[in-house]
Amino acid sequence: MKPYDIIKKKKEGGCLSCSEIESMIQGFSKGDIPDYLMSAFLMAVCLKGMDDAETKDLTQAMTDSGHKVNLASIPGRKVDKHSTGGVGDTTTLLIGPIISAAGIPFAKMSGRGLAHTGGTLDKLESIPGFRTGLTEEEFISQVKEIGIALISPTGDLAPADKKMYALRDVTATVDSIPLIAGSIMSKKLAAGADVILLDVKVGSGAFMTTLDDARALARALVNIGTLAGKHTRAVITDMNQPLNSHIGNALEVKEVIEILKGGRRDSPLREVALELSAHLLQMAGVDSTLEEARSHAADLLQRGAALEKMRQVIKAQGGKDAVLDDTSLLPRARVIRDIPAQKEGYLGAIEVMKMGIIARDLGAGRVRKEDSIDPSVGLVIHRRIGDKITSGESIVTVHGASEKSIEEVRESLLECFIVLDQPVEAPPLILATIGS
Numbered sequence: 001m002k003p004y005d006i007i008k009k010k011k012e013g014g015c016l017s018c019s020e021i022e023s024m025i026q027g028f029s030k031g032d033i034p035d036y037l038m039s040a041f042l043m044a045v046c047l048k049g050m051d052d053a054e055t056k057d058l059t060q061a062m063t064d065s066g067h068k069v070n071l072a073s074i075p076g077r078k079v080d081k082h083s084t085g086g087v088g089d090t091t092t093l094l095i096g097p098i099i100s101a102a103g104i105p106f107a108k109m110s111g112r113g114l115a116h117t118g119g120t121l122d123k124l125e126s127i128p129g130f131r132t133g134l135t136e137e138e139f140i141s142q143v144k145e146i147g148i149a150l151i152s153p154t155g156d157l158a159p160a161d162k163k164m165y166a167l168r169d170v171t172a173t174v175d176s177i178p179l180i181a182g183s184i185m186s187k188k189l190a191a192g193a194d195v196i197l198l199d200v201k202v203g204s205g206a207f208m209t210t211l212d213d214a215r216a217l218a219r220a221l222v223n224i225g226t227l228a229g230k231h232t233r234a235v236i237t238d239m240n241q242p243l244n245s246h247i248g249n250a251l252e253v254k255e256v257i258e259i260l261k262g263g264r265r266d267s268p269l270r271e272v273a274l275e276l277s278a279h280l281l282q283m284a285g286v287d288s289t290l291e292e293a294r295s296h297a298a299d300l301l302q303r304g305a306a307l308e309k310m311r312q313v314i315k316a317q318g319g320k321d322a323v324l325d326d327t328s329l330l331p332r333a334r335v336i337r338d339i340p341a342q343k344e345g346y347l348g349a350i351e352v353m354k355m356g357i358i359a360r361d362l363g364a365g366r367v368r369k370e371d372s373i374d375p376s377v378g379l380v381i382h383r384r385i386g387d388k389i390t391s392g393e394s395i396v397t398v399h400g401a402s403e404k405s406i407e408e409v410r411e412s413l414l415e416c417f418i419v420l421d422q423p424v425e426a427p428p429l430i431l432a433t434i435g436s
Contacts, residue, residue, distance in 0.1 A: 003027065003037045010044040018057040025061035029160045035167060042164065042173040050178035055220055056227045058178060062164070062186035067155030069136060069192040071107055074143050077284045078105045080193035081276060082184060084208065084217070086201040087356040088244030090252040092120045092150070094259060094273035094306070095280065097313070098297050100148035101305035104284045107143045109153045109191050112366070121152050122365075126250040126331055126375035130319035146312045158186040180207070181220035188225070195231045195283045198222070199276055202431065203240035205352025211236070211431060218434040226435070231283050233435035237272055238427050241350045241385050244269045248364040248378015248399060250330040257327055260307040268384075272429055274298055279433075331376035333399035337406050339413060341395040347387050348420035355379065355416045358409045362400055377401055379413070386426040389419050 006020045024041055027033035050058065071078045079099060083089055092110060100106045110120035110132075121132045134142065136154040143149050161183050168174045188196050198221045201207070202214035218234035225232025237243075245267070246255040259270045278293035287293035300306050307324065314321040323329045359365060363374035380397040383389060395417055400406040 007040050013048050021057045022061045025160050029065040039167050039171045046173040046176040052223050055178040056224050059182040059185045059224050062158050062160045063189045065160035068190045071192040074105050076105050078107050078193045079195040079280050081197045083199040084201050086239040087205045087352050088242035088247045090244050090256050091273040093256045095277050096148050097306035097309035098277040098300050099280050101300045101309045105143050106148045108150050123249045123252050128320040131317045142316050148313050157190040161186050177217050177220050185224040196225050197280050198234040200234050200236045201239040206239040222435040236432040238429050240427050245381050247359045249375040251378040254327045333376040335400045337398050338394035339396050340392050341389050343419045344391045345389050345419040345421050346423045347383050347385050348424045349418040351416040358413050
């Protein structure tokens with residue numbers, strides 16, 4: 001069937017066969033189908049949607065468009081975790097060491113930050129000497145030896161997704177659940193894990209701003225993984241305020257280290273990381289119930305087993321593990337300034353996406369993939385939703401490259417904090433679980 005006929009069929013609301021979807025994806029990957037036809041196909045999908053079978057076939061075709069990692073030589077059930085993106089979300093740097101300390105292979109390929117979200121690789125590379133660009137052979141060997149590796153993608157995983165995403169970004173077809181789910185899961189399936197946990201963010205700092213949309217995405221992700229023979233589950237978590245009080249690469253690593261050393265026991269980042277770790281422990285068969293798994297994860301963190309595992313992975317990947325003993329060895333901003341609150345009241349809301357963009361503009365993130373970042377800059381937030389706000393007290397500390405860069409964001413940063421006259425209740429961190 002010609003691309004024209006496939007596009008017309010989907011535009012009219014028809015269900016595409018596996019072969020029709022494969023022909024579109026393979027043709028586009030090979031360069032036989034031009035951008036304008038793929039753009040029309042993406043718009044038809046965006047407008048008419050896809051059922052579960054179509055979404056699974058789309059994902060599989062994208063997975064099959066490139067290299068697939070074979071983790072079969074690593075003993076045990078290999079687990080992977082993916083977040084749909086947020087601000088101050090550094091859970092991987094806690095979950096990986098916890099899971100590995102429990103004896104479960106954690107073979108993680110992560111991404112870099114783009115737009116308002118931070119990237120795990122950028123955070124890791126703020127540790128002096130830390131190398132994320134391992135070969136696939138080094139990656140597998142390290143997981144066999146110490147049970148964990150945190151690296152950039154090896155080979156050419158799901159190249160169709162990269163080409164399709166570039167088109168979606170300029171054709172207003174990003175906000176399609178089948179396309180989002182296919183993009184995420186094609187890379188997860190290509191990475192080769194047996195168990196996949198999805199952390200689906202919802203709120204003002206997430207791509208899914210409503211719980212209904214987050215549920216729909218979570219169901220699509222779980223359905224794809226299950227149909228592909230992977231043990232898959234999704235946990236929907238709140239992103240109406242930054243998960244980490246620290247935003248910025250070295251700053252976020254600093255908070256992770258403090259948690260690994262037994263501190264910040266009331267940290268939302270710690271709570272979410274422990275909950276996600278518990279799900280992985282249960283899914284991998286280490287613990288029979290979530291309650292047992294929660295207790296197990298907390299014990300691994302509290303007695304220092306996760307800290308030791310982080311030390312192993314830093315050493316293995318060429319990093320200076322002394323940062324675990326002295327966080328002053330992490331990059332430090334040239335200028336650090338407190339920004340006082342201008343209004344008395346209660347913190348009612350935070351414009352999280354805007355805050356993430358401000359951190360990016362300070363130099364903590366990138367607009368384009370080729371942009372460089374400054375690992376030292378970022379924000380430290382001193383109040384969360386529901387907290388009392390006193391005028392004149394510091395509400396956020398800015399770590400910047402210069403006085404000018406801080407002054408340029410001062411007003412827009414203060415606008416991110418919505419101060420109300422009456423107290424409000426803080427939103428729960430864990431909202432729902434999709435999948436058995």
